[in-house]
Amino acid sequence: MSNCLVTGGGGFIGSHLVRNLLSAGHNVRVLDNFSTGKRENLIQVMDHIELIEGDLRNMETVREAVKGIELIFHQAALPSVPRSIADPLSSQAVNEVGTLNILLAARDMGAKRVVFASSSSVYGNTPTLPKTEEMPYTPLSPYAVSKVAGELYSKNFYQLYGLETVSLRYFNVFGSRQDPASQYAAVIPIFITKLLTGQRPTIFGDGEQSRDFTYIRNVVEANVLAAASPNVAGEILNIATNQRITLNQLYEQLCRLINVDTEPVYVPPREGDVRHSLASISKAKELMDYRPSVTLEVGLERTIKSFQ
Numbered sequence: 001m002s003n004c005l006v007t008g009g010g011g012f013i014g015s016h017l018v019r020n021l022l023s024a025g026h027n028v029r030v031l032d033n034f035s036t037g038k039r040e041n042l043i044q045v046m047d048h049i050e051l052i053e054g055d056l057r058n059m060e061t062v063r064e065a066v067k068g069i070e071l072i073f074h075q076a077a078l079p080s081v082p083r084s085i086a087d088p089l090s091s092q093a094v095n096e097v098g099t100l101n102i103l104l105a106a107r108d109m110g111a112k113r114v115v116f117a118s119s120s121s122v123y124g125n126t127p128t129l130p131k132t133e134e135m136p137y138t139p140l141s142p143y144a145v146s147k148v149a150g151e152l153y154s155k156n157f158y159q160l161y162g163l164e165t166v167s168l169r170y171f172n173v174f175g176s177r178q179d180p181a182s183q184y185a186a187v188i189p190i191f192i193t194k195l196l197t198g199q200r201p202t203i204f205g206d207g208e209q210s211r212d213f214t215y216i217r218n219v220v221e222a223n224v225l226a227a228a229s230p231n232v233a234g235e236i237l238n239i240a241t242n243q244r245i246t247l248n249q250l251y252e253q254l255c256r257l258i259n260v261d262t263e264p265v266y267v268p269p270r271e272g273d274v275r276h277s278l279a280s281i282s283k284a285k286e287l288m289d290y291r292p293s294v295t296l297e298v299g300l301e302r303t304i305k306s307f308q
């Protein structure tokens with residue numbers, strides 16, 4: 001049993017991780033300012049967690065949150081590529097300075113390990129697929145730049161101060177409780193809610209861009225492994241399904257699973273969009289025995305059910 005901090009515990013990924021850690025018997029503290037996360041996501045577990053409502057950008061708040069903690073799961077961030085293009089400064093402040101604050105507090109207050117939620121966006125448009133961890137960074141958006149910085153700081157803190165850090169590069173995570181309503185929502189919750197309510201979803205570009213969508217359960221399992229594995233300190237690991245699907249194929253699959261034949265609306269491509277994304281997950285397999293337990297198809301079925 002460990003004392004765990006989940007930053008962004010009120011968010012989509014964080015709230016799943018909180019439940020998993022509680023059911024494994026850990027003590028869980030959450031730091032969230034509920035700017036993109038939601039209290040409702042934590043309602044069923046509120047009596048079992050310690051909640052600190054506060055901002056990552058405030059060092060005093062961060063120190064209070066890290067006090068007495070052994071494992072930090074740093075999930076808090078301002079997500080979304082388009083949001084970061086509209087407001088780069090906020091993405092930088094939360095994702096980059098916020099991460100640095102967490103690392104500093106972890107170093108100074110004796111935390112054992114920090115698992116940092118990074119993103120596949122750091123690769124940008126690398127010419128070769130699948131994407132492997134040693135490929136160069138080519139971030140196409142301020143969001144991606146902020147995640148590159150988080151990874152570099154994490155690695156740096158391991159090299160300079162011996163703080164154990166692990167960066168997990170998530171590839172397009174989806175599942176229940178992912179917010180469909182925000183202007184900056186991810187594609188799967190948007191498509192599902194629109195198809196369930198008789199609206200026509202929008203596809204940016206020709207729909208031939210592709211993603212390695214990763215079901216939430218796989219990401220939660222990866223975090224648990226990253227916190228406990230002996231061989232991952234200072235490492236960067238892809239966390240994905242290793243299955244690639246185009247947006248058009250995703251759209252068709254969702255229509256089939258929901259049993260509708262709605263036509264999408266095609267609009268011009270989105271700025272900063274990566275064209276193709278597919279991960280090699282060999283390194284995570286090798287270093288911490290990560291094996292995605294839920295396939296894309298099963299993940300989509302479960303997600304649709306949760307939205308119905």
Ligand code: UD1
Pocket residue numbers: 079080081119120121122170171172173185186187188190202203204205209211247270273274276277
């Ligand atoms: C990117 C990162 C992902 C990160 C996420 C955080 C890549 C490959 N992925 O996701 O790791 O966690 O940012 O926000 O960089 N789309 C539509 N219609 C819509 C909405 C989206 O066609 O209504 C398209 C987008 O143009 C894009 C794809 O769907 O091509 C996925 O978009 P989205 O869900 O926003 O995620 P990414 O930007 O790929």
